[in-house]
Amino acid sequence: MxxxxxxxxxxxxxxxxxxxxxxxxxxxxxEDCEVCCNPIEIIVQFNNS
Structure with a gap:
């Protein structure tokens, strides 16, 4: 999903x-910002709850 x-x-x-x-x-x-092009570290974590 x-x-x-x-x-x-x-x-x-x-x-x-x-x-x-x-x-x-x-x-x-x-991921680079679409406007300023600076790199952004994306960290995503989902719990089972």
């Missing part, structure tokens, strides 16, 4: 929308 999520870029403060795959319990990757 995909979950819509949003967060603010720590560099330019733009709100970034993304889809996260909830079937992968632990995720970690680097």
């Amino acid at each position: 995909l979950l819509k999520s949003s967060f603010s870029c720590p560099y330019c403060w733009l709100e970034i929308l993304m889809l996260v795959d909830t079937s992968i319990k632990k995720q970690s990757y680097i």
Whole structure:
């Protein structure tokens, strides 16, 4: 299942929308901001609850 999520870029403060795959319990990757192009480390973890 995909979950819509949003967060603010720590560099330019733009709100970034993304889809996260909830079937992968632990995720970690680097995503560039769409506006300022700075790298952002994304870490997502889902619990079974």
